Amino acid sequence: MGAIRFKLEAQCGRARAGVLTTPHGEVPTPVFMPVGTLATVKALTPHQVADTGASIILANAYHLFLRPGHKLVERAGGLHQFEKWPKSMLTDSGGFQVFSLTDLRKLTEEGVKFKSPIDGSTHFVSPEVSMEIQNSLGADIMMAFDECVPGMSSFETALEGVDRTTRWAERCIAAHKRPEDQALFGIVQGNVYPELRTRSAEALVPMDFPGYAIGGLSVGEPKDKMYPTLAHTTTLLPEGKPRYLMGVGMPEDLVVGAALGVDMFDCVLPTRLARHGAIFHPEGRLNIKNARYREDSGVLQEGCDCYTCQSGFERRYLNHLVRAEELLAHTLLSIHNIRYLVRLMESVRASILAGTFPESHKHYVPEEFWPLLGLAASIQPC
RNA sequence: GCGGGUGUAGCCAAGUGGUUAAGGCACCGGAUUGUGGUUCCGGCAUUCGAGGGUUCGAUUCCCUUCAUCCGCC
Numbered sequence: 001m002g003a004i005r006f007k008l009e010a011q012c013g014r015a016r017a018g019v020l021t022t023p024h025g026e027v028p029t030p031v032f033m034p035v036g037t038l039a040t041v042k043a044l045t046p047h048q049v050a051d052t053g054a055s056i057i058l059a060n061a062y063h064l065f066l067r068p069g070h071k072l073v074e075r076a077g078g079l080h081q082f083e084k085w086p087k088s089m090l091t092d093s094g095g096f097q098v099f100s101l102t103d104l105r106k107l108t109e110e111g112v113k114f115k116s117p118i119d120g121s122t123h124f125v126s127p128e129v130s131m132e133i134q135n136s137l138g139a140d141i142m143m144a145f146d147e148c149v150p151g152m153s154s155f156e157t158a159l160e161g162v163d164r165t166t167r168w169a170e171r172c173i174a175a176h177k178r179p180e181d182q183a184l185f186g187i188v189q190g191n192v193y194p195e196l197r198t199r200s201a202e203a204l205v206p207m208d209f210p211g212y213a214i215g216g217l218s219v220g221e222p223k224d225k226m227y228p229t230l231a232h233t234t235t236l237l238p239e240g241k242p243r244y245l246m247g248v249g250m251p252e253d254l255v256v257g258a259a260l261g262v263d264m265f266d267c268v269l270p271t272r273l274a275r276h277g278a279i280f281h282p283e284g285r286l287n288i289k290n291a292r293y294r295e296d297s298g299v300l301q302e303g304c305d306c307y308t309c310q311s312g313f314e315r316r317y318l319n320h321l322v323r324a325e326e327l328l329a330h331t332l333l334s335i336h337n338i339r340y341l342v343r344l345m346e347s348v349r350a351s352i353l354a355g356t357f358p359e360s361h362k363h364y365v366p367e368e369f370w371p372l373l374g375l376a377a378s379i380q381p382c
Numbered sequence: 383g384c385g386g387g388u389g390u391a392g393c394c395a396a397g398u399g400g401u402u403a404a405g406g407c408a409c410c411g412g413a414u415u416g417u418g419g420u421u422c423c424g425g426c427a428u429u430c431g432a433g434g435g436u437u438c439g440a441u442u443c444c445c446u447u448c449a450u451c452c453g454c455c
Contacts, residue, residue, distance in 0.1 A: 035416075035417065037416095037417055037419095038417090038419090042417080042419065043419095058416075060416080060417080063417085063418090090416095092416045093416085094416095095416075096416040096417095097416090097418090099416090100416090100417080100418075101418065104418080116418095117418040118418085143416075146416095148416080187416090213416080215416070217415090218415040218416090219415085219416095244416090245416095246415095246416040247415050247416040248415055248416090249415050250415065253415075265415095266415095266416060267415050267416080267417095268414090268415070268416085268417045269414080269415050269417095271417080271419095272414065272415090272417065272419085273414075275419070275420095276413090276414075276421090278414090287411085287412085290410085290411080291409085291410070291411095325420085330419095
């Protein structure tokens with residue numbers, strides 16, 4: 001018996017609705033997971049995060065390793081206790097920082113030498129170190145330490161990334177100390193090359209991870225590369241295990257991902273956009289600091305059930321808070337944006353259960369991509 | 383009233399007798415997908431307080447005037 005259970009409740013074409021059970025509760029899927037890199041979803045209290053309907057959040061092993069240190073978090077009773085988040089939690093391995101901190105690191109077969117962005121000191125992270133960090137942090141789900149190559153890398157570079165990720169995956173499994181209460185997910189790499197995605201999945205699936213992530217997407221490649229790659233990759237993964245598309249959070253991408261059989265998503269977008277004064281809206285993204293909202297007495301989104309909209313905060317007030325760089329702007333806009341994505345996933349899930357997906361959500365997706373959803377000329381109800 | 387200084391975009395401000403007048407802030411847009419919390423990319427003065435003169439050519443040199451600041455009566 002592993003740390004998690006995953007039960008599929010319904011399928012609709014390739015889309016799935018399920019329930020992921022972790023030691024810290026149930027997570028209905030498909031699910032959007034807010035990101036709390038440094039043991040906090042920026043600008044929000046745990047209560048506010050939970051109030052958006054989020055049932056699982058992320059933290060980052062590499063960043064917490066640098067500050068305050070994973071041993072300190074362990075002495076504090078683990079991440080749940082440290083940051084007072086009682087629900088499910090997932091830690092990223094630091095693998096993404098291999099990609100995002102590319103000019104501050106040196107990569108070898110053994111691991112990665114990073115230069116700390118905090119004080120310039122150097123630190124070595126390997127699959128074994130990442131497992132040690134994540135075991136100390138104690139999240140319900142931890143991620144393998146992988147190599148994520150940039151969006152439009154050459155086939156050769158992507159191939160190296162795939163094979164290194166495979167070798168590192170074996171080392172992660174061997175180094176993982178708490179499989180009974182922490183589930184370790186493998187990560188499929190391969191950039192936009194279908195044959196490399198196949199190669200990666202064929203190597204990782206026999207390792208029998210309790211869940212599989214799709215990494216190396218939304219890292220600079222265009223959508224007409226990303227979507228077909230995703231469509232191919234989800235067919236390679238085991239039916240009965242959760243699938244997690246890493247780093248994806250645009251509403252249309254969530255709908256496409258769910259339609260292609262993804263169960264979990266995470267993204268910094270809702271909170272980062274909020275801190276830059278932008279919000280999700282059915283008509284597209286709105287930049288609430290634009291001059292045209294200066295006298296706007298409406299709420300962010302008519303009919304939205306988030307705290308910010310329900311409290312009646314007007315656009316002209318939020319415009320002011322953003323311009324004045326008041327902290328409350330970050331809080332109020334983050335709440336709206338996270339709730340927007342959580343609610344989107346709730347409605348996707350309900351439609352899958354009702355058998356009306358993806359027809360019910362196709363308006364989120366540009367028409368040119370409808371064929372990918374199974375929404376060509378003939379729509380297949382399920 | 384006298385002596386001196388300064389007038390360049392909404393604000394601070396560089397600059398030169400010669401094609402398109404730095405830069406910063408603000409402002410107006412855009413970007414941001416497993417977060418290096420203050421980032422990146424664009425746009426924004428046909429004109430240098432006003433008027434006149436010298437010159438092939440003036441924001442720059444000269445005169446007048448206006449505004450403003452400092453000091454002395």
